[in-house]
Amino acid sequence: xxxxxxxxxxxxxxxxxxxxxxxxxxxxxxxxxxxxxxxxxxxxxxxxxxxxxxxxxxxxxxxxxxxxxxxxxxxxxxxxxxxxxxxxxxxxxxxxxxxxxxxxxxxxxxxxxxxxxxxxxxxxxxxxxxxxxxxxxxxxxxxxxxxxxxxxxxxxxxxxxxxxx
Amino acid sequence: xxxxxxxxxxxxxxxxxxxxxxxxxxxxxxxxxxxxxxxxxxxxxxxxxxxxxxxxxxxxxxxxxxxxxxxxxxxxxxxxxxxxxxxxxxxxxxxxxxxxxxxxxxxxxxxxxxxxxxxxxxxxxxxxxxxxxxxxxxxxxxxxxxxxxxxxxxxxxxxxxxxxx
DNA sequence: TATCAAGTTCAGTGATTTCCGAACAAACTG
DNA sequence: CAGTTTGTTCGGAAATCACTGAACTTGATA
Numbered sequence: 001x002x003x004x005x006x007x008x009x010x011x012x013x014x015x016x017x018x019x020x021x022x023x024x025x026x027x028x029x030x031x032x033x034x035x036x037x038x039x040x041x042x043x044x045x046x047x048x049x050x051x052x053x054x055x056x057x058x059x060x061x062x063x064x065x066x067x068x069x070x071x072x073x074x075x076x077x078x079x080x081x082x083x084x085x086x087x088x089x090x091x092x093x094x095x096x097x098x099x100x101x102x103x104x105x106x107x108x109x110x111x112x113x114x115x116x117x118x119x120x121x122x123x124x125x126x127x128x129x130x131x132x133x134x135x136x137x138x139x140x141x142x143x144x145x146x147x148x149x150x151x152x153x154x155x156x157x158x159x160x161x162x163x164x165x
Numbered sequence: 166x167x168x169x170x171x172x173x174x175x176x177x178x179x180x181x182x183x184x185x186x187x188x189x190x191x192x193x194x195x196x197x198x199x200x201x202x203x204x205x206x207x208x209x210x211x212x213x214x215x216x217x218x219x220x221x222x223x224x225x226x227x228x229x230x231x232x233x234x235x236x237x238x239x240x241x242x243x244x245x246x247x248x249x250x251x252x253x254x255x256x257x258x259x260x261x262x263x264x265x266x267x268x269x270x271x272x273x274x275x276x277x278x279x280x281x282x283x284x285x286x287x288x289x290x291x292x293x294x295x296x297x298x299x300x301x302x303x304x305x306x307x308x309x310x311x312x313x314x315x316x317x318x319x320x321x322x323x324x325x326x327x328x329x330x
Numbered sequence: 331t332a333t334c335a336a337g338t339t340c341a342g343t344g345a346t347t348t349c350c351g352a353a354c355a356a357a358c359t360g
Numbered sequence: 361c362a363g364t365t366t367g368t369t370c371g372g373a374a375a376t377c378a379c380t381g382a383a384c385t386t387g388a389t390a
Contacts (some may be wrong), residue, residue: 005278008278011271011274012274015267019267020184020185022377032295033296034275038294041336042336043336051379052379052380053338053380053381054338054340057337057338058339059378078388080337084295086298088298089268089302090298090302092302093302102184106176106177106180106195109173109176110195110198113170113199127201129203130203130249131199133255134254137255137258137317138254140320141258141313144313145313148310148313152306155305156305187347187348187349189349206366207367217349217350217351218351219349219350219352219367221367222368223348243357244365244366245366245367
């Protein structure tokens with residue numbers, strides 16, 4: 001493992017950690033993006049990332065569960081191989097979408113709550129302002145973002161013909 | 166504190182925790198969105214959220230630092246007041262933007278790395294495919310999202326005239 | 331059968347996080 | 361001045377997390 005690779009992997013892992021991905025999972029992801037060949041066995045991963053079989057096993061399982069990584073088996077090969085899921089980054093747009101929806105729901109829950117407990121319209125209006133701002137932002141976003149994603153798909157000539165197995 | 170409020174606060178706190186905000190900070194944020202009046206003192210917060218002064222003190226400081234909450238002092242009042250930062254949710258669009266930029270930079274770092282180490286163009290092309298997909302997604306997003314934000318600002322008649330103090 | 335590699339799971343360790351209570355400091359009030 | 365309220369900070373308890381080594385399962389091969 002070269003110095004530059006290590007730097008790239010560690011920096012990427014730190015960035016990913018800052019957005020909630022465990023450090024080791026981040027390292028695996030970063031490595032799977034640059035390795036050759038793209039399919040790596042678990043022993044490959046333990047060797048390149050200098051980590052124990054167990055962390056690799058646990059973290060690959062997590063990455064597979066979250067859809068970032070997929071497991072492929074090649075005929076005539078005993079080992080399992082792991083690789084970045086094709087189209088993962090495109091699909092991550094939908095992940096962002098879900099987060100926006102979460103904020104939207106939170107604002108709606110808050111608005112529903114104060115509508116129930118409000119004594120009079122004036123108070124409701126006053127209390128609702130903060131939530132209203134939040135609601136408007138995420139309502140706009142939840143509505144416009146899919147459009148952006150559509151635009152991406154059209155703008156992108158890449159067919160989703162990804163060779164499987 | 167009513168039952169429905171508690172439910173709203175705990176659910177919101179759990180959602181926020183899932184995206185990296187500490188539980189207690191999430192509770193404060195959720196409460197500051199629905200409370201009346203919008204400005205709350207630290208004793209108010211400890212009372213409503215049934216938490217110790219110290220957690221409230223620590224977490225409000227963090228929320229202030231991250232710009233989600235601001236501290237206001239009212240003349241003739243000894244206590245400090247805390248409230249949701251006006252325009253916070255609009256500004257959170259820029260936070261999303263920064264995250265997209267982070268992914269873009271990560272893909273660029275990866276591409277730079279394999280360009281250096283590539284033996285021949287064919288291998289480079291093969292190795293680069295995964296990173297290329299990532300790069301294209303986030304390059305598109307980093308370029309288009311600001312436009313979306315602009316659209317939001319135009320679409321939104323709300324002047325940033327938020328009554329201060 | 332014995333043997334070896336691949337992979338999972340479990341118990342445990344060390345580091346970190348989240349929260350609290352208590353001690354403390356700072357500022358006002360009588 | 362003493363007493364009260366406000367807020368911060370420190371030490372520590374409890375929980376969680378990231379990672380490891382070791383025991384175990386599975387399946388292929390000789």
